[in-house]
Amino acid sequence: MTRPNNEKSLIIIKPDAVQRNLVGEIISRFEKKGLKIIGIKMMSIETTLLEEHYAHIKDKPFFPGIRDFMQACPVIVMAVEGINAISAIRLIVGPTKAWEADAGTIRGDFSLSTQSNIVHASDSIETGEIEVNRFFLEEEIFSYKKIDTDFIYAEHKE
Numbered sequence: 001m002t003r004p005n006n007e008k009s010l011i012i013i014k015p016d017a018v019q020r021n022l023v024g025e026i027i028s029r030f031e032k033k034g035l036k037i038i039g040i041k042m043m044s045i046e047t048t049l050l051e052e053h054y055a056h057i058k059d060k061p062f063f064p065g066i067r068d069f070m071q072a073c074p075v076i077v078m079a080v081e082g083i084n085a086i087s088a089i090r091l092i093v094g095p096t097k098a099w100e101a102d103a104g105t106i107r108g109d110f111s112l113s114t115q116s117n118i119v120h121a122s123d124s125i126e127t128g129e130i131e132v133n134r135f136f137l138e139e140e141i142f143s144y145k146k147i148d149t150d151f152i153y154a155e156h157k158e
Contacts, residue, residue: 007085008038010131012120013076015069017110023076026106026119029092030080034152039079039132039141045070053134069115079132079141083153086125093121 013026031037050067051058057066082088094105098117101108111117122128132141 005083006081007083007125007128008079008081008132009085009089009122009128010120010135011078011080011089011122012135013078014116014118014120015072015075016113016116017118018073018075020110022110022118027076027078029106030078030089033082033088033092034148035080035082035085035088036144036146036149037078038081038143039136040076041136041140042074042076043135044074047071049134053131066115077135079136086122086128089121090123093119 011030013023017023017026027037027040045053047067050070054063054066057063080089092106094101094107096107096117097114098107098111099113101111103109106119107117122131
């Protein structure tokens with residue numbers, strides 16, 4: 001059964017995080033918050049998929065640098081779900097300009113950059129749905145009950 005305000009987000013653990021051995025640390029932050037991983041895989045992102053994902057900036061002069069960065073090595077993509085997940089994830093991740101991110105956020109703890117800012121996270125409910133569907137096939141998304149759900153969302157009984 002879907003809970004109220006159950007939201008999905010795409011998380012991309014970017015090449016800088018993969019190269020710096022931060023994958024486990026990053027995943028654990030989302031898990032410790034109580035968010036549910038419903039899909040996860042390592043992949044190389046092809047140019048066509050990057051252009052679709054970054055359609056809003058693909059014609060900008062700085063896009064080739066972003067493309068090259070995102071293709072420097074494989075990334076980890078995760079589909080994450082939870083009640084009010086988008087706002088919770090944005091707090092965990094911190095602002096895009098990592099030098100503005102508070103200590104305790106992923107970007108605040110591990111980055112000083114805009115491009116090499118460790119992770120991508122969906123910025124809205126609508127974008128989350130689109131991005132999860134862009135990076136995952138239907139059969140790569142899992143629906144299951146976590147045993148800790150009632151303790152995380154105590155006021156939201158099914």
